[in-house]
Amino acid sequence: MLKTYLPILLFLLPFLSSCEGDTRDESPLIVKGYDRHVELRWPKQEGYDTYRISVSSAGNQYTARATVSDTIYMDFVNDLGNNLSLRYKVEGLNTQNQAIEIGEAEVQTKDFSEEELLDMVQYYTFRYFWEGAEPNSGLARERIHLDGEYPQDDAHIITTGGSGFGMYGLLAGIDRGWVTREEGTARFEKIVNFLGEADRFYGVWPHWLDGETGKVKPFGQKDNGGDLVESAFLMQGLLAVREFYREGNEREKAIADQIDQLWQEMEWDWYTQGGQDVLYWHWSPEYEWEMNFPLLGYDETLITYILAASSPTHTVSADAYHKGWAREGGINTDKNPYGHHLMLKHNGAEEMGGPLFWAHYSYIGLNPKGLKDRYADYWEHNKNHTLINRAWCIENTGGYKGYGEDLWGLTASYSVKGYAAHKPGSDLGVISPTAALSSYPYTPKESMDVIKNLYYNYGEKVFGRYGFYDALSPEANWYPERYLAIDQGPIVAMIENQRSGLGWNLFMSAPEVQQGLKKLGFQTGN
Missing domain, CATH: 2.60.40.10 (Immunoglobulins)
Known part of the structure; x- marks a missing residue:
């Protein structure tokens, strides 16, 4: 027994x-x-x-x-x-x-004190990436459903971007003693070994991989090759792991060396379609560039340009950032919804900002505190983006049940029908816990109000074995017991960043990242 x-x-x-x-x-x-x-x-x-x-x-x-x-x-x-x-x-x-x-x-x-409550929320969310990981690869499953609606054919499908976010949770787990350093090292060995053997396209992984075989799982008919953005999210995590293990023992240094090799093999310049002054999201061995999706700011993909400029082997020019992403200044705007200044045009959501994951995904490792360039102060911009999103929910023009100072946050998540990119102006009465929780660095008090309300007042309706479920709608009496890796990962990572700075300190300590930021004209530091 x-x-x-x-x-x-x-x-x-x-x-x-x-x-x-x-x-x-x-x-x-x-x-x-x-x-x-x-x-x-x-x-x-x-x-x-x-x-x-x-x-x-x-x-x-x-x-x-x-x-x-x-x-x-x-x-x-x-x-x-x-x-x-x-x-x-x-x-x-x-x-x-x-x-x-x-x-x-x-x-x-x-x-519980507030600190104990944060410990609990982080620990439970960390378990998505520890206990809930796909067993063969050690990486994050795309989704986990506990409500009887789990798509069984997706049981071994891993998400590269969500796995990158989750690596910050695994590092926090080691640092806080939720698992031993030896256990964490064994998990990262499994991960980097799998990624080294998995399908890549000019060094770039697809959006989804089969965790059992390492083969691409198409995200869509033509999306069956390299996904530069999801791979940027993945490498953002891997570089933090590399820095964590860089000065470790022989076994740990081997992990760092393997990650360094994967990093050097990513051909960012290939994804400019032959030297154009812009990065493209997808390339397929079957459909080549047919998806034709240039990365034009502003949205969640800033980290892609940072890493492309930072690459030691396949870098892109600063022109790709300034002429492509920033459109030679066309990225700027001068909107002040609810008295909060938005400096950058949010694609398709210029008036009040896009879904809140735009303030999270690129900043899991990239520290927005003191981060400035000719276009924006990224800390102020992200904080204002968060406050606008919150103010919209408090105003609650849709009259949705539950909305208020202790229940706010619109971002991409499950919705009552399918999946939706919730944001001001496109509000379906669905609150996504990751929106407020992952904004904890920007709005610690306001985000804590949401944590307390969800845990103390909604309880088992919204909190399960891997932390807060992906979405809820008191208006529709809808409380699905479902998780998505891309929403769970930022929660534990961003809360840890505010509490200890762990992820930010690791990623920003990478010398190539510092060089890439300087190349693009960024200032860093408080």
């Missing part, structure tokens, strides 16, 4: 040893108390497909809480009170409804 649940014990060891209210007795039932919920885990029992969870408080008799088919359960205990001492029992049930006791364990909940 010990071998069955030993991996669970080993994984939870850092948290069990550092948190009050945890239990580590002889029971295979592992429980962890938070503020308003308790998490239980236990080993799967052969012949028992469902499990009954019961709880006792103050020495009273056990009462049933749930019957589940999984081996993890999050019990939100708002109905029982605060600062609780509880005892749980888990039983396995077979098809004849016969029960076998798996274990009992005691646990305490307690009111």
Whole structure:
């Protein structure tokens, strides 16, 4: 029996040893108390497909809480009170409804400080990229659904861009002791080995890869080759990992060397279609340049130009940035919605700014604090973009239920019907938690208001094993238990950036990045 649940014990060891209210007795039932919920885990029992969870408080008799088919359960205990001492029992049930006791364990909940709440949100979101990773590659699954709507044919499809964001979460996990350095090193070895063997197109990965084979999974009919933007998001993460391991032991230096090789093999100049003064998003071995999507600012793709200019082997000229991306100054605007100045034209959303992921994706590693060029002060621009998005939700011209100072944030996410790029002026009554949470560096108090509201007032409707679910709509009474890697990754990365600066410090320490920024005329620093 010990071998069955030993991996669970080993994984939870850092948290069990550092948190009050945890239990580590002889029971295979592992429980962890938070503020308003308790998490239980236990080993799967052969012949028992469902499990009954019961709880006792103050020495009273056990009462049933749930019957589940999984081996993890999050019990939100708002109905029982605060600062609780509880005892749980888990039983396995077979098809004849016969029960076998798996274990009992005691646990305490307690009111959390804001720091403890941030620890919890980051840790749970980190688990998307640790526990929820595609097993063969170690990279991030495109999506994970816990609501019975999971597309099984996507179970091994990984997202290159979302994986890049997730690497900052993995680094935070090592730095904060959620996993050991050795465990993290083993995961990054798996990742870089896989990426080195996976399909690339002039050194550039596709949007999606099959995690079992490393072969391209078309994102669309003609999108079956290199995706320069998603690969930029991926390399933004890999360069931070390289810097993390650069001065490590022999095994760690080997990871850094492998990443350096992958970095040098990316042919950014190929994606100018023969030397044009602009970068192009896609190239396909079958359709070549037919998608014909030039990267013209402003949107989420700034990091692509930064990395292309920084490449030590296949760099692009500064003209590609100034004439292509910035359109020789045409990128600038002078809009002041809600009294907040937007300096840059947001493609298709000039009046009040685009979805909030535009303030996140390029800045997972690229530090916007003190980042300026002839076109913008990027810290002020991103902060204002966030405040405009928030002000729109507070004004709430659509009259959507729940909107306000403690529930705001429009960005690309799941929607009630399909997927949508939510933004001011294109608001469907759907709030995406990643919008406010990933904006934590820009609006720490305002983002914390959203975190508290979601956790304390919405609870199990919006918070699951990998953190806050992707989207919600109180207006439509819609609370899907679904996750997307590209939305989870920025949450843990950007919160960590504000708390410790870990990701920003690592990425900005890369000498090529500093050279590339100077080449394009950027100033950096506070």
